[in-house]
Amino acid sequence: MQKNSLQFMGMLVLLVITTIFNYAFFNTLGITGVTLLNLLVVVVAAYFCDFAIATLTAFLAFLSINYFFTEPRYTFEIAHLQSWVSLICFLIVSVVIATLVKQLQFQTFEAQLASQRAQFARTLAEKIALAADIDALLIETCQLLQSEFHKPFGVVLCNHAMNTETHYRFVKLADVPEPDPRLLKWVWENGKAISPYTEYWAKSAQWLLPFSRTANHEPILIVGDIGNDEPIETFNAIKSCVDQISQAYQRLNSSEKAKHAELIAQEEAIQSALLASISHDMRTPLTSILGAATTLLRTDLDHTQSKYLIALIASQARYLATATENILSLVRIESSAGKQIVMDWQSPEEMIGIALQQFQEQDASLEIEVHIRSPEALIKGNIHLLTQALCNLIDNAKHAHIGTEPIMIDVVKIDHFIHLTIQDRGAGFVELPDLAQIKKFGTTKSRGFGLGLAIVQAIATLHNAQFTIQHREGGGTCATLSFPTQILELPHAG
Template sequence: VFIFGSLAGALYARHIWQSVLSCVACVILFGYRFAHPVMSVVLFDKGCLMAFAAMLVISVVVSRLAIRLRSQASASAQAAAQNALLYEAGQSLQTLEQDADIAAYVTREISRYLNRPAVFYPNRSGSLGKPLYVGDPAGLLAAREQAVALWTLKNNRRAGASTDTLQGARGLYLALRHRQHIFGVLGIDLGRDRLSTAENVVVLSLLGQAGLALENNENARLREQEALKAQQQGMKTSLLRSISHDLRTPLTTIGASADLLTHPGLREDQQRSLAASIRQESLWLRDTVENLLSLTRLDEGALHLNRQEVELEEAAVQALQHSGTRQTDHPVTIDIDPDCTGFLDGRLMVQLFVNLIGNAMAHTPAQTAIMVSGRKQGDQVVLEVADDGPGIPKEVREHLFEPFCRKSTTIADSCRSMGLGLSLVHSIVEAHGGSISYRDNAPGACFCIKLPCTGETDEAIDTECGRRCADDQPAADGV
């Protein structure tokens, strides 16, 4: 009983003095209850003192070993938890694409790990941006605390509580950075406490991972901008090439016809033929310039939609009249129900029909029938412009609505044009919140357009939008 009690006290002791006290208690209990004389602290056998001393030494040694093992096990468990936290943070940060989401995540994780309120100030051109916080940020949003955060942002050094710089602050402020690029400042409400070595390592590791994620996002944005610039440069090159190639022919024809008209002795029928040629080429030039301007405004969002109730049957008739003499070579049938109306831009709707009908006329053989139909389905109007011509090859349909598609791809909108007609139609439909698709007409091509047939005028939309934008402007965002 004496040996068991001494070893049990040594194994469960948290400190050496606890093991010593338990061993002394066992000695007193043994001497008083079991040693002769019983019920007395007097010992007849003085050899027991040697046994007591040996057990005391053994208890101290066992206690030291047990304490060391428990400390190592605790350190291993803590290290495993920290590694799991850092690994999970690394995986999560790789999936976040927005800078605000990364800042919110690292602020939340550090606050949860330390069980303390935290605040993050993004870097806005060298000044503190709108703060993101976790917990009660009242102590960290004071003017004095923000001054310490601003000092950290400008000097790229930690400051505040538990540091040698501005140590009177309530929070500890650390820069979230990658190399020398500072993305913001993180504040942790420490009060009079200090971070342990393990906590400091975890916090700095999380900030390092977040800084790397923000740097990767910024590099990705730069690559996207470079790719966009390259794409824009390619489009400019295509546009210049198209203008130099496609506009040269009609301008040459107009100039030659005008020169011939100045010559005396032309018959009346020759003059009429030359005048018709000039008119046809000028109309083509006008349509091309209109397509370019409209497409540019739609892509830049600068074109204001003059929404009003539009009868799509009337828009199709106007578009057919705009086609001029070309409609005599192609029989066109318009079958749009009278209830096919919507709050749309009437001018753009006419342009839409002009491009689709003109595209079918320009790229199908003479006498090819063209059908324009429209039906109302629920809160949408479904329009179809179909023909029974040769159709469009499968290999070019995925680029059907891209600008500058050329005849070399056998696309139906690129014979002596810059391939802008279908691209403009696609932009007009998207601007009105609709959709456009292509399908085979067996034989021929069919373009299906879905447009909303109900809606509000621009004034009502603008008023509601202004009302929503002015609702809530908080000074700080809680994560």
């Protein structure tokens, strides 16, 4: 009402100014000029004001021309038929122009609105198509809806439902009040929207639009800052957007469930293969030990035969001890995931020395050649875990190695990584393993179920290092641990 009053007062002032101008220059303008200037006032009123104000302005201009400029002047009487025709034509033309201007404005507004809606629809479709996960989908679409409809938006996701209580998560971008849990429960149980246009909880200060039309616990879109005069077109437009977002949500939800099921199936398959391999590889040395021990019970063995069988039992027992230690180590490492481990600066040369000492005690004939090309390089890590990883790699190389050429250990710093490489001249892998899912590997050797490499991968992960296995030129395998370089912080002098 106040807006209409201001518009009317503005047009009245403009009409008064125009009348004064026409009166002052009437002898120059004539009745034709006066009529055209008043028609221009009507056009201005039609463009800037409501249709009713424009029509009223046209009628007042009609009276102004009649009173001040039509003979007899200063009266509302009209002496000539020609004057009647001119005034009535002016009034008709004024109303027609006002109508046409309003229609043009409406059509222009509709065209702009259609263009905005088309742009919004394209952007929404792009957001939906490019969304990589459910949270990104909900956040980005809420941002888009908020910018389009100038209202705060949020989404309620149900975590799980029990007999007496429903737990949910509220994702919001702006200051959207958390909805009443009773309303959420009602929407989930009935699959119906809450708004004045659905006749359900019409007095609610928020709109609640479910992603599904049936009773379930799918997300609910929350629209805040709802006024009493919100048009139904806005509600229908938002509801249409919810339908599109719901389809994308269903797609992503199904995709995530499928990926989760696939990961579970892969993990179960890996565990089954691991258990089968462990069972097979541990049964073989146990059978050898049992056979050798049974043979030793015979009294007709000479010293050489007895010594051979005892050495066999010792060798197989060491293998079982190593395998058991690897299994326990892998369990300990996996159980410590997410926990803080003791880290300090370690010298690769010292680590290699500790590992070589262990192997020299077991087998003095083992030939290993070490090249420390970056003696100043230090690795931030746990000395026990790093030494164990190095021992496992050397042990793998030892069992795979053939020929007289020594096993090569190389340490070099390149760019921002310290590379520790163990190279052998064995037959290598039939197919390079997938280190992302390293659990069990098949080599050309009959023994070995890859737990050593699994431990190396786990230790590398704990140290943010990269573990790679490649074919060595000329035959054999090249296993590399690449540790990122870090800045050594020296203590400040007191």
